[in-house]
Amino acid sequence: MATVRVLLAATAAFIGMLFMIPVAVIGLLFWLIAYLTRLGPRLFEAKNLPSEQLIEFAPTIGWKPKANLDAYYLTMVRDGAFHTVTDSQGWPGRSNISDSSVVVFGDSYAFGYGVDTRATFWRCETGISIKAIGAPGYNMVQEVLLMKQLSAQLTGKLVIWFIYFGNDLYDNLLPNNRHYRTPFVRKSSQSPEWEITTRHVSPLSWPNRSDPQYYDKLATMCCKTFLSERAYSACEFLLSEAKTICKKADAKLVLMTIPDAIQLTSGGRQRLADSAPDIHSFDPILPDKKIREMALKLGISVIALENYLTARDYKERDPHWNKKGHQRVAEIIHQVWWQSILDTNELATSASATDALFMTAVSSVP
Amino acid sequence: MILLPSARPAYLKSFSITLGVLSGLLTSILSYWLDSGVLLYFGVVLAGGFPLLGLLWPQIVSTPYSYWNVLANCFARFARLFLMGTCFYVILLAVGRAGTSINLARPRPDQSLWLPKKTLSPDTYAYEFAGSGKHFTERGWLRSYLCWAKASGHVWAFFLVPFLAMLSAVEIYRDRRFPAGVYTLF
Numbered sequence: 001m002a003t004v005r006v007l008l009a010a011t012a013a014f015i016g017m018l019f020m021i022p023v024a025v026i027g028l029l030f031w032l033i034a035y036l037t038r039l040g041p042r043l044f045e046a047k048n049l050p051s052e053q054l055i056e057f058a059p060t061i062g063w064k065p066k067a068n069l070d071a072y073y074l075t076m077v078r079d080g081a082f083h084t085v086t087d088s089q090g091w092p093g094r095s096n097i098s099d100s101s102v103v104v105f106g107d108s109y110a111f112g113y114g115v116d117t118r119a120t121f122w123r124c125e126t127g128i129s130i131k132a133i134g135a136p137g138y139n140m141v142q143e144v145l146l147m148k149q150l151s152a153q154l155t156g157k158l159v160i161w162f163i164y165f166g167n168d169l170y171d172n173l174l175p176n177n178r179h180y181r182t183p184f185v186r187k188s189s190q191s192p193e194w195e196i197t198t199r200h201v202s203p204l205s206w207p208n209r210s211d212p213q214y215y216d217k218l219a220t221m222c223c224k225t226f227l228s229e230r231a232y233s234a235c236e237f238l239l240s241e242a243k244t245i246c247k248k249a250d251a252k253l254v255l256m257t258i259p260d261a262i263q264l265t266s267g268g269r270q271r272l273a274d275s276a277p278d279i280h281s282f283d284p285i286l287p288d289k290k291i292r293e294m295a296l297k298l299g300i301s302v303i304a305l306e307n308y309l310t311a312r313d314y315k316e317r318d319p320h321w322n323k324k325g326h327q328r329v330a331e332i333i334h335q336v337w338w339q340s341i342l343d344t345n346e347l348a349t350s351a352s353a354t355d356a357l358f359m360t361a362v363s364s365v366p
Numbered sequence: 367m368i369l370l371p372s373a374r375p376a377y378l379k380s381f382s383i384t385l386g387v388l389s390g391l392l393t394s395i396l397s398y399w400l401d402s403g404v405l406l407y408f409g410v411v412l413a414g415g416f417p418l419l420g421l422l423w424p425q426i427v428s429t430p431y432s433y434w435n436v437l438a439n440c441f442a443r444f445a446r447l448f449l450m451g452t453c454f455y456v457i458l459l460a461v462g463r464a465g466t467s468i469n470l471a472r473p474r475p476d477q478s479l480w481l482p483k484k485t486l487s488p489d490t491y492a493y494e495f496a497g498s499g500k501h502f503t504e505r506g507w508l509r510s511y512l513c514w515a516k517a518s519g520h521v522w523a524f525f526l527v528p529f530l531a532m533l534s535a536v537e538i539y540r541d542r543r544f545p546a547g548v549y550t551l552f
Contacts, residue, residue, distance in 0.1 A: 002519060004464040009522035012460035016452045017528065023445050027536060030368035030438050033384050037370050040380025080374040 045081045046072040054084075055135065057203040061142045062182045065090040065111070065135050075114050079317055083116040092132045093122055097153040100131035102337050103251075105143045106162030109258055110134030114320035121321075124330035128337050134162070139171035140238045141183045141196055147245045154251040158340045160333060161242060161253065165287045166260040166319050169231040170217040172238065176206035185234045194237035218260060219275035222286045236294045243298050252340055255302040256332075257291050261314035263306065308332055367535050368438045370431060378427045382420020385430070386413050445536040453529050461522050 041048075049071045058064040069086040087094055092111050097103055104110050104122065110132040112120030122130040133146055143161065147154070163169075171177060175184050175197070183198040221228045239255070246253040262268035269284045276282040283289070288304045295302040313325030321329065371377055390413025397405035420427045473479055508527065515523040 001464055002521065005461050005520075005522040006525075008460045008464055009457055009525040012457040013525035013528070016456040019452050019456070020449070020529070020532065023448055024532065026441060027368060027445060027532070029388075030441060031535070033381070033388065033434070034368050034370055034438070036384040037377055037381040040376040040378075041374075044376040044379050080376060 041081075046083070048072045048074050048081050056090075058090075060183065060198050060201060061138075061145050062177075062180055062201050063135065063137070065092070075318060079114065079315070082114060083118070084112070085117045090135075092120070092134070093117070095129055095131055097131050097133075097150065097157070100129040100157070102128060102130045102158045102160060102333055103150075103154060104130060104132045104134070104160045104162060104333070105147060106132070106134040107138040107143075107164060107168065108134070108136035108320060109162050109164055111136055112326070114315055114318055115323055115326055119323040119326055121326040121330040121333065124327050126330045126334040128334055130330075130333060137177045137180065137182075139174075139177070139182055139184070140168050140235065141172050141185055144238050144241050144245070145183060145196070145198070147242055151245050151249040154246065154249040157251045158337055159246050159251045159253045160336065161255050162258055163235075163255060163291065164258040164260070165221065165263065166218055166258075167212070167214045169221050169235055169287065170212065170214070170227075172234045173231060174212070175200055176208065179205040179209050181206050185237060194234055196241075215260075215262065215272070216275050218262070219272045219282070220277055222272060222282055222284050223276050223278040224281040224286075225277055228286075232290045232294070235291070236297075239291075239294050239298055239300060243300055252343075253300050254336055254340070255291065255295055255300055256329075256336075257288055257302060257304050257306070259288070259304075259306040259309070260319050261311050262319075264309065264311045264314075268311075303332065303336060305329070305332070368442060369538055370435050370438065373428050373431050375424045378424035378431055379420045381431055381434070382424070382427045383417040385434075386416030386420075389413065389416065439538060442536040442538050446533060449529055449533050449536070453526060457526060457529070 049069075051073065054065060054069065054071065054073055055063045056066050065084075065086045067086060067088050067090045069084055069090075072081040072083055074081050084092065085094060086092055087096060108114075111134045112122065112132065113136050117123060120132070122132045133150065134143070140163065147159070171182070172185055174182065176182055181201045181204070183196055183201055185194045186197050187194055217227075221231060243253055260268075262272060263284050272284055273279060273282050285306065288306055292302055292304070294300075309321075309325060309328060313321055313328055315322045370381065390409045393405050393409030393412060397403070397409060416427075508531075511527070511530070512524065515521060
């Protein structure tokens with residue numbers, strides 16, 4: 001019976017193969033096109049470094065970009081590869097702090113994530129030299145720690161601090177960013193004051209990698225909730241720390257708040273409202289209002305980029321600025337720098353000029 | 367294998383070049399076959415136009431790129447159905463005509479269907495099932511399949527191999543995980 005089966009199967013397979021010829025030919029065409037298309041990155045992209053080769057563990061702050069990078073990295077899959085350059089300390093660009101008039105602290109926005117190095121705000125031709133200190137994923141706690149570490153080099157500089165509403169306010173309270181351990185702020189049981197915690201920071205992977213769902217958290221930050229009140233309180237503590245560091249270093253601190261693109265369109269604001277835990281207290285510009293309140297209290301100037309940027313300054317597929325956005329931010333920084341020079345030279349008449357710019361920036365905030 | 371990767375500029379460029387070259391080649395062959403000069407000009411336009419468009423404005427190619435993927439998906443679905451249909455209605459049906467070794471008759475009232483099995487040494491208890499899961503690994507599925515066919519007396523199953531190979535070629539795997547190496551910290 002087995003032999004009969006084999007003979008029958010052989011004959012049937014032969015007939016079946018004849019049926020399959022057209023399918024195989026068409027399939028071959030699809031396969032050939034897919035195969036040749038997959039060769040594209042070899043022809044049109046420089047070799048990309050995987051993310052783990054771009055950053056390294058840094059004690060206290062968690063991670064930083066590797067030093068002397070001149071490499072390409074992939075961002076969101078559809079966006080492709082982008083060029084990045086870092087200095088001997090791992091910070092973006094080749095210039096150093098001592099040669100720069102402006103030092104910008106921040107996260108991926110300061111790093112220039114999602115555009116080539118030549119298109120970043122710190123490389124745009126504005127006539128001033130800008131040094132960016134930042135890396136993707138940083139929270140405000142890491143930035144304060146960096147300000148402290150680099151305070152000796154900040155003397156006489158204009159220090160601009162980027163605060164991105166998309167995740168910074170919430171991340172300040174978390175001990176991790178995905179599997180990376182981050183310094184964070186907490187209130188200990190012994191004291192009602194906030195404190196920066198770095199004891200858990202190590203190269204070890206953090207066990208909890210749950211998705212933080214940042215848009216939901218941003219919606220929460222736009223409402224008066226327990227979490228948002230806690231986040232703003234932590235933020236105020238960090239602002240006061242930064243103010244103290246800059247004052248000691250004789251540097252002028254200016255905050256620059258970065259809205260998420262979702263906050264800049266009516267559709268986006270509606271999406272946020274839909275996710276809001278308390279619709280009655282929902283206000284899409286609450287983060288800006290809160291930062292303004294804190295800044296006024298602490299005597300820090302603040303520029304709300306919400307008044308300068310539109311959704312067109314952002315990339316389509318991720319929340320970062322495109323080339324146009326970087327150019328626009330470079331112009332604003334240039335303007336702030338000029339105003340700070342005017343302040344220093346006491347050319348402003350009554351109110352300080354930076355404060356005048358600040359007032360312009362926030363005047364449209366109801 | 368036949369699906370295009372997620373569109374990014376480099377892929378869009380290579381896709382436009384591939385499509386340009388292949389369509390140019392196809393229309394040139396057709397024009398030679400049909401002796402049509404118009405088709406030849408059309409082929410030249412396609413061969414030059416597609417790559418030029420893709421290299422200069424890759425985003426424009428993203429629409430044909432996604433349509434091509436839809437087409438590839440439809441083809442894969444049809445091909446899988448056709449392959450499985452051929453396997454069943456042509457090969458398995460033919461093999462089935464030779465009879466079956468499985469006893470399909472209703473058992474007698476006093477007949478036991480228990481099969482005798484020798485006892486195993488207690489030392490092997492821990493490994494009794496561990497070994498059985500290793501037969502079909504993703505890499506060596508062909509070898510494992512052939513071993514199984516030979517060991518179980520189903521040598522006829524060897525003839526299913528070309529069909530199974532084609533089935534695996536048109537299988538669409540959608541890996542929803544974020545690709546490795548992407549710098550994702552925001």
